[in-house]
Amino acid sequence: MRASPISHLPALRGGLLALFAAFLFGASTPLVQKFGEDVGAFTTAALLYVGAAVVGWMLRQPVDKEARLRRADLRWLLAMAFFGAVVGPVALAWGLQRTSGMGASLMLTLEALFTAVLAWQIYGETMDRRVWAAVLMLLTGGLTLVLDQGRDGATQLWGLLAVMVATAAWGMDNTLSRAVADRDPGQVVLSKAALGASSTAVAALLAGEALPAVWQAAGLLVVGATGYGLSLRFY
Secondary structure, eight states, X not given: OOOOGGGGOHHHHHHHHHHXXXXXXXXXXXXXXXXXXXSOHHHHHHHHHHHHHHHHHHTOOOTTTXXXXXXXXXXXXXXXXXXXXXXXXXXXXXXHTTSOHHHHHHHTTHHHHHHHHHHHHHHOOOOOHXXXXXXXXXXXXHHHHHHHHHTTOHHHHHHHHHHHHHXXXXXXXXXXXXXXXXXXXXXXXXXXXXXXXHHHHHHHHHHTOOXXXXXXXXXXXXXXXXXXXXXXXXO
């Protein structure tokens, strides 16, 4: 059987997978707003990552195909879970209840900015003029959006700033994930999602958040499976 042309171009294949991951994640934002209406932020985050954990469990690979996680990876997984599966989704869920879905979706583009700058600072990756130009355009767009939303009242502004916190957290998560990039992606997703889901579920109980309706819980589980589990797997 003739091999696909993409198989001989790993950079192109990686880029397409990252693009598909971004599409899945981007499409999840308005759905989180819809299904998470009047649902506590911790509860929303917990349901999203329960869905992601299920996908991670289903996509685990045999030992002869993918490298297993090691004890030394635990510190990276804990950090990834804290930023990516606790701070990120909780801040997003809180922000989406206080700002428009359109504004939140536009603000989420700053995740690329934070990821690029953190990779430059932590791993010393090259930032040429084209990358800096893209970063500055993203920053300008984000600042313009904040100023525009600020005119609509403090509630809208605080919601948008919470979404910005989520993008910074996911940028850190993306950067940290490089440390376990050669491990089984299914195990990485499962471990990170399980840590995040259990932490936010405990927080939801301590905060006394009410249980969501069945249709909301089911919707958030599906969104978490696709927009967070599959997205992270492809990333």
